[in-house]
Amino acid sequence: MNRNKLSGRLRLILLIALVLPAGMQAQEPLSMKNLTGTWSGSLKVKSLQLRLDMNISYNETDSLIVTFDSPDQGILDLPTDKVELIEDSIVVSAQGIGGKFVGKISKGASSIKGLWQQGGMSYPLILQRPEKKVTYNRPQEPKPPFPYRIEEVTIPNVAGGFELAGTLTLPEKTGRYPVAILLTGSGPQNRDEELFGHKPFLVLADYLTRQGFAVLRYDDRGVAKSKGDFKTATTPDFADDAEAALVFLKKHPEIDSTKIGFIGHSEGGVIASIAASRRIDVAFILLMACPGLTGEQILLLQSALISASEGADEKSIKMNDKLSKDIYLVLKKNSDNIKAGDKIRLLLAASDKKNAKDTSYHPMSEPELTARIESLTSPWFRCILTINPEQYLSKVTCPLLAINGSMDLQVPPKENLEAIEKALIFGGNSSYRIEELSGLNHLFQTATTGSPAEYARNEETITPAALELMGKWLEEQKK
Secondary structure, rough: OOOOOOOOOOOOOOOOOOOOOOOOOOOOOOOHHHHOOOEEEEEEEEEEEEEEEEEEEOOOOOEEEEEEHHHOOEEEEEEOOOEEOOOOOEEEOOOOOOOEEEEEEEOOOOEEEEEEOOOOOOEEEEEEOOOOOOOOOOOOOOOOOEEEEEEEEEEEEOOOOEEEEEEEEOOOOOOOOOEEEEEEOOOOOOOOOEEEEEHHHHHHHHHHHOOOOOEEEEOOOOOOOOOOOOOOOHHHHHHHHHHHHHHHHOOOOOEEEEEEEEEEEOHHHHHHHHHHHHHOOOOEEEEEEEEOOHHHHHHHHHHHHHHHOOOOOHHHHHHHHHHHHHHHHHHHOOOOOHHHHHHHHHHHHHOOOOOOOOOOEEOOOOHHHHHHHHOOOOHHHHHHHOOOOHHHHHHOOOOOOEEEEEOOOOOOOOHHHHHHHHHHHHHHOEEEEEEEEEEOOOOOEEOOOOOOOHOEEEOOOOOOOHHHHHHHHHHOOOO
């Protein structure tokens, strides 16, 4: 699942670095004022090469601003918390992600050579000033003028006591239209489900509205223009938001209140299933890479698959699997976060001891450890670990389409599509369709390996074949 865009909340490496501007004279004393600009390097993580950019500037009050981008992971403007320049060496840290870069500046200040340390590992890193900042092409992203109407809307969540902000797109002519409500995947996301430099929901909404559907997409609670608290919310809470959107649309004069449905991506599919299991007025649900297994089962599967795609050996994959299972067991047996955190610390300390002879391995710092435990003991992670989508899917009676890419490493298709179908059969729903789409990844892009490392580099946002399949099935639901 993708609720945290930092790869399932724990996996993807976040990068940080700093270099000096080319052309600075060797004899000139180094200072932070000399360091303004954008700098780039490449970090090798097993079989992957991950680009990074460091942006250094000063604001109008002469305060230092250091942010960095990892374009291959779709991460932009991530802040740092500490930067030190010590003679010809630089130290940059970001406690929020538990990372540190330590490097030595070359003579002439043309490059900086050092190590990036994070998650108990150390990676060589050399940074230099790029000729220009690399950007990715997104040819599917729609540009105005649009052949449809756009309404900025406010959706009241009465039970929660806050409002969601969204965009409703409607066909050009006035009328009463069937509508799809788009539900984002894991992590705090805006209405376009913006991740890895892509805007999948913007592309999907544009496509469907051109086909004669109304489409509502909204910012997650506590994200962008929506109110509410994201940090304390769980999957069922997000289903409350989805229901609030449905209630809002039932009162809209240009919406056919008998034809309101949900399209959910990844965890958004579980959210759609929960909402549809509660209500009889949901006309359809379309599940894109939706989990059918529990969160624990998916996390273990995706960890092994992604690690293998990155070149990890079988021994390390098994060790990580064992550690994850032990941590998940602690969480399930200990509802008290302090007790759970103490036990997780012991497990991680034991893991550090096992890897003590590995020169590339560095134990997590205290800030890293604290951040990881806070993530593991958060309300959302505790919920997603044990939530079973089958219990909701078995209560869904409306027409349902479940699609998944054959190369999805985050929500593996075989196991999850089988679980979804099993739940629907058990519940007696015969109005469903299950499709595994060949060669597509978790974002429904045409893929080479399916690894998340490919998401940002792929210019395709959603393959046209997937859009066409969804559009045709939704057209059938109009009847």
